[in-house]
Amino acid sequence: MSTVSNRKKKLINTLKFFAAYLVAAWTFLQFVDWVLNRYHISPHWVDILLWFFIGISPSLLIYLYHQERLNKRVIKLREKIFIPLNIFLLIIALYFGFGNSDLGATTKNISYENEIGEIETKTITKEEFRIGIPIYGFKQIDKDSTTDWMRYGIGKLLYEDLLQNKNLSPEFEYITSTTTKIREASLFYDFYVDGSYQKVGDEIKITTHIRKANNGKSIKKQTFTGPDFMKLLDDISVFITSEAGLVENHNNLNYIDLPINEFISNSLPALEAYVNYDYRKAYDIDKYFALAYLEEAKRNTLYNRGKLETQDIIDKAFSLKNKLPLQKQLEIYIQRSLAYERYDEAEKQVKLQLEVDPTNEFYNRVLFAIYGETKNTEGFMAAAEKLFNDDANSFSGLNLAEAAMVNGEENQIIEAVNKYEVIQPAISAIKIEPLILKGDIKKARSVFEEYKLSNPNNSNRNRAYDSIFNYLKDNKPKIDDLKQFTGIYRSQNNELLLEFWIKDNRLIRFVKNQTMDIMIPAGPDALGGGFIQNGTFYGKLIKDNNGKIIGLHNYQFNWNNTIDRFHWKLDDHILAANEAYENQDLKAADSLYKIAFKYNPKHSYLKNISEHINYITSKNIDSIQLQNEKFAGTYGSRKFWIEDNKLFYKRKGEETELVKVELLPISENRYIDLTRLGTIMEFAEDPSGKLASKAYSYVVGKELRFEWEFVNNEEVVNYFLKDD
Structure with a gap:
């Protein structure tokens, strides 16, 4: 009976001590959490300590139950085995669970050179400690063609707004299917954002949901109503930020949050075009739409549409850069370096920005492109691995x-x-x-x-x-x-x-x-x-x-x-001729182009470049200038103009817009350009007495029909009279 009573007493004492241990451990964790938050240290330490306190519990319970004997250093074999094994396995588990985690500060200092050459330092939140927020399409409640663009526009514009906050890692996808949202979000995130909207009279009503990623269940929702669409988006971004668990206070790292209409646009038609990727239309509507200029310059560079056009567009973005958040301003610097082919400068700039935003798609695309230029496959692999480890998603994967x-x-x-x-x-x-x-x-x-x-x-x-x-x-x-x-x-x-x-x-x-x-x-x-x-x-x-x-x-x-x-x-002949021409060694280039054309007779454009060299070297500068001035003007949707004593061309119609090119004369009325190798522009006198412009295209047919062709019919308008 006394033995049973003694065991009961030992058990009660053990539970008392263990309860006290749990209370003390929890209190300690709360204190550590406060310290980590106060001094911006990795929150992973709280998780490590929590699992340590839990993992050590079996050994602690053994000690508390047998403490009288163990305090006298009477240790049985099972205790000599179990307690060290418990500690060893716990250490191994913590190592594999947190070995790759950043256990240092949650912030870091980034130094960069501003536009006047001064060194500035900013403190930013490390990528690992930012909250990932996937944003998807919003459902339109009542069919309305005037607001149909908002089903993707709301999400895309929220994404641009939330990018300002470096405590967050927003991501936007053009997805409206609930099944697809869950499938995409559940791979890498805990929750996602979507919602619904409708226009009621002059007001817009947007209901925003924060949903659980693995089942789409709404965790939090709020409805925002008002006549000012951009103001509603600012309010929604505040809601998302706070409900994502990030309530900023004096202990948090705060970031400038510009009102969305200040750095994007107040024009709904311009915003509609922007959301639909029609960046040209967007900045045609709003001449101060800096973000639209930037995105069009990015796209032009990505698809190599034309160097001159890209330089013009990024220069406009550069002149308006102060309207944008700092990150977008830095993107303009990078894009401008790319447009002017200053690749070393671009690489330096993009590597610096990857320290701030290691998962930014634009920065990583630029870095991958630079590695491609240098055939640096190992660098590509290392950068891609780092990107995926920092932010596992479809792009990085x-x-x-x-x-x-x-x-x-x-x-x-x-x-x-x-x-x-x-x-x-x-x-x-x-x-x-x-x-x-x-x-x-x-x-x-x-x-x-x-x-x-x-x-x-x-x-x-x-x-x-x-x-x-x-x-x-x-x-x-x-x-x-x-x-x-x-x-x-x-x-x-x-x-x-x-x-x-x-x-x-x-x-x-x-x-x-x-x-x-x-x-x-x-x-x-x-x-x-x-x-x-x-x-x-x-x-x-x-x-x-x-x-x-x-x-x-x-x-x-x-x-x-x-x-x-x-x-x-x-081939090597063409590459040698191109290099000589780029170095403006026209005599060598002419000779090399003739050799290149001899070995590549189907490459008709080689002959055109040689004819251009012969023409400009046989004429004086004044006569060529007079010729260019004669043809300058507007011909329907075609515009020809003089800039820096050179003739430029651009076509901009309702359905078609070509890039800006410099026209190079090959005769008294024919020109070529080095962007579209398969085009010859000709000026001719119309029977009406007016000048007309017409273009010849070099056709490479499936039957290997290599020939110049002039097409002008009901489907293709290729003959324009000069406007009076």
């Missing part, structure tokens, strides 16, 4: 997959997809390319066929892999088969360059101002690749009757359209 394949690490991406596809089966298709590179064609085809069954509406993007698998069914490509693709190719339609080279038995492609990726044989003289979820590519070599490669017919398969472009192959 696809870039890591591309970098892994470029570096021969396809196993890494297959293992990563295997882990995530349990949560999100749709990402299985990412394995198609890596499996092909591994040589597991059967498995790759199986994944592809399964994807086609699950996504019947994606048939256009499937076309590249239909060709690839048809070819691989009966052919086993060798490295020698890929060598014919290597080299540089120049678009006939714009300034885009493609470069192919072989590294470690794989064909790497670099698209200028974009990124490196992998191409897979899709025929004896064709290649393909790309991610089915985003877009796929197919390219077919074009050869002359002697088997010499003339160019590459390139197809980009998007969800509902196909972009078809021809790219000229640039």
Whole structure:
């Protein structure tokens, strides 16, 4: 009886001491949490201490129950084994759980040089400690064509507003399907933002939901009503910030929060165009829309539409940069360096900004493009891995997959997809390319066929892999088969360059101002690749009757359209001539272009450049200036003007807008430009006595019909009279 009573007493004392321990531990954790918050130290320490206090509990309970004996140093074998084992396993678990976590300060200081050359220092929140907020489309309650654009506009503009707060990491996607929202958000986030809206009279009513990522259940919601759309967005961003768990006070790092209408636009038509990616229309409506200029300059650079046009646009953004938040101002500096091809300066600027925003898509795209320029595949891999580790999402995941394949690490991406596809089966298709590179064609085809069954509406993007698998069914490509693709190719339609080279038995492609990726044989003289979820590519070599490669017919398969472009192959003769011309060594350039044309007779534009050199060297400057002045003026939607004693051209109509180009004379009434190699502009006298402009296009037909052609009919208007 006394033994039972003694055990009961020991148990009660043990529970008393353990309860006191829990209270003390909880109080200590609250104190530590306050200290960490007060001095901006990693909150991971609270989690580490919490799991330490929980993990040590079994050993503590043993000690409390047997403390009389243990205090006399009478320790049994089971205790000698269990207590050290408990501590060892706890340390191992904490190491694997928090070993890669940043346990230092939640902030860091960034120094940068401002526009007047002074060094400024700012304190910012580290990326790891920012709250991720995915924002999706808002549902329109009552059908209204005038506000239909807001279903995506609300989310995109909230994203721009929340970017100012470096305690947050917002992300916006053009998604309205609840199932898709849950599928996308649940991979990497705890919650997401969406809602609904309607226009009632002169007022707009927006209901905003913060939802649980794994099931879409609304956690918090609030309705905002008023006539001022931009004011409502400012109020919603405050709601999202506070409900995300970030209530700013004197202990938090505060950031400037500019009213959204101050740095975007007050014009709803301009905002509608901006949301719909029509940045030109946006800044045509609002001449002070700095963000629209910046985004159009980015797009022009990304797709290599034309250097002169891009420089004009980014210069306008630069003149308005003070309207924008600091981050966007810094993006303008980077974009301006790219537009003027100051790549070293751009790399320095973008690496500095990646310290502030390591997951920013624009900064990372620029860095990846710079690595492509230098063929730095290892740098691409390291940067892509860091980006994914800092912020695992679809953008960083696809870039890591591309970098892994470029570096021969396809196993890494297959293992990563295997882990995530349990949560999100749709990402299985990412394995198609890596499996092909591994040589597991059967498995790759199986994944592809399964994807086609699950996504019947994606048939256009499937076309590249239909060709690839048809070819691989009966052919086993060798490295020698890929060598014919290597080299540089120049678009006939714009300034885009493609470069192919072989590294470690794989064909790497670099698209200028974009990124490196992998191409897979899709025929004896064709290649393909790309991610089915985003877009796929197919390219077919074009050869002359002697088997010499003339160019590459390139197809980009998007969800509902196909972009078809021809790219000229640039051999060593052409590259040498281009270099001489860029260095303004016209005598050498003329000679080299004649040699290049001899070896590449289908490259008609080479002859045009040579004719331009001969023409300007045979005429005096004054006569060329008079000729240019004669043709300057407005011809319908075509505008020709003199700037710095040079003739420039731009076409801007209701349906078509071309980039600004400098026209180079090749005769008394014919001009070429170096952006669109397949165009000749001619000025002629109309029977009415007025001047007219007409353009000839160099047609590279599927039947290899290489010829200049003038087309002017009901569908294509290509003949314009000079306005009086």
